[in-house]
Amino acid sequence: MRVLLTGAYGQLGRSLLDRFPADWVLLACGSAELDITNRAAVDRIVRRFRPQVIMNAAAYTAVDKAETDRIRAMKVNAIGPENLARAARDTGAQLIHISTDYVFDGMKPTPYVESDAPCPVNFYGLSKWEGEKRVQAMLPRAIIVRTSWVFSEYGNNFVKTMLRLAQTQQTIRVVNDQRGCPTYAGDLAQAMITLAADANAAGIYHYCGDKAVSWYEFALTIFSVFSDEYPALRSVEVCPISAASWKQQACRPVNSVMASERTAHQASCWDKALETVLSA
Numbered sequence: 258m259r260v261l262l263t264g265a266y267g268q269l270g271r272s273l274l275d276r277f278p279a280d281w282v283l284l285a286c287g288s289a290e291l292d293i294t295n296r297a298a299v300d301r302i303v304r305r306f307r308p309q310v311i312m313n314a315a316a317y318t319a320v321d322k323a324e325t326d327r328i329r330a331m332k333v334n335a336i337g338p339e340n341l342a343r344a345a346r347d348t349g350a351q352l353i354h355i356s357t358d359y360v361f362d363g364m365k366p367t368p369y370v371e372s373d374a375p376c377p378v379n380f381y382g383l384s385k386w387e388g389e390k391r392v393q394a395m396l397p398r399a400i401i402v403r404t405s406w407v408f409s410e411y412g413n414n415f416v417k418t419m420l421r422l423a424q425t426q427q428t429i430r431v432v433n434d435q436r437g438c439p440t441y442a443g444d445l446a447q448a449m450i451t452l453a454a455d456a457n458a459a460g461i462y463h464y465c466g467d468k469a470v471s472w473y474e475f476a477l478t479i480f481s482v483f484s485d486e487y488p489a490l491r492s493v494e495v496c497p498i499s500a501a502s503w504k505q506q507a508c509r510p511v512n513s514v515m516a517s518e519r520t521a522h523q524a525s526c527w528d529k530a531l532e533t534v535l536s537a
């Protein structure tokens with residue numbers, strides 16, 4: 258399999274690099290090698306390398322900053338994926354693009370499935386939904402994987418933020434009235450590799466963790482798993498707070514729990530995966 262990976266040095270990109278089958282021929286591009294917003298550069302690389310599958314792990318992921326950096330967020334999350342989908346269409350490649358639980362407004366009392374209608378409450382979610390629509394218009398058979406609350410041993414994520422705060426703060430306040438499914442990037446990467454090898458896969462898939470929690474409950478689990486190795490964490494107090502008392506630029510959905518009505522993929526067993534992150 259010939260695979261072009263974009264956003265290769267973000268947390269999902271690096272998790273994919275760790276897991277690609279040894280016999281796949283890979284061209285891994287970070288933002289320095291390929292800016293996906295540059296249509297001519299995308300066309301040039303795709304025409305030269307001729308991938309069978311393009312995996313897009315590139316994105317503008319700063320949810321709060323996106324509120325005031327709208328043009329950049331829209332370019333990276335909507336125009337970039339459209340450029341990749343066009344190049345895939347023109348060369349007969351498949352595209353696996355990643356989207357987010359933040360395309361939903363969070364008002365549904367039960368888990369969101371693939372057929373639920375998006376209605377984003379922040380600009381990041383809007384830009385990612387626009388990306389989904391542009392990809393589907395350009396390449397109807399493209400694969401779009403929506404995921405949520407991603408963490409790994411790489412990059413910036415909630416697990417690392419909690420552990421960093423615990424080094425300097427005795428009390429950590431964490432939002433307890435937003436729920437979602439944490440997802441280990443390594444499990445997501447494995448699901449993408451499986452989808453890439455499935456010639457019949459197409460359309461939108463939800464892939465996320467197997468247990469829904471609030472951010473507060475996620476933090477408690479992180480400290481519980483890591484405290485065997487770092488006993489000092491036992492003295493850190495985690496306080497539940499409301500989202501309303503935590504001023505953030507972007508709104509977040511109250512319920513961004515997702516489930517899949519169409520995949521047989523093993524959901525991310527995220528609490529077990531925390532042990533993998535600990536040992537990394």
Ligand SMILES: NC(=O)c1ccc[n+]([C@@H]2O[C@H](COP(=O)([O-])OP(=O)(O)OC[C@H]3O[C@@H](n4cnc5c(N)ncnc54)[C@H](OP(=O)(O)O)[C@@H]3O)[C@@H](O)[C@H]2O)c1
Binds near residue numbers: 266288385405407
């Ligand atoms: N993290 C989460 O909790 C979460 C939740 C739901 C969905 N997702 C989705 O999951 C996917 C992977 O996210 P992640 O956590 O791996 O994000 P990440 O760690 O922020 O990685 C994103 C990567 O995209 C690259 N990038 C940004 N602009 C680019 C451009 N114009 N051209 C090429 N590359 C560019 C960045 O490179 P530079 O650093 O060099 O700019 C970075 O390496 C994204 O689609 C994201 O929307 C993430």
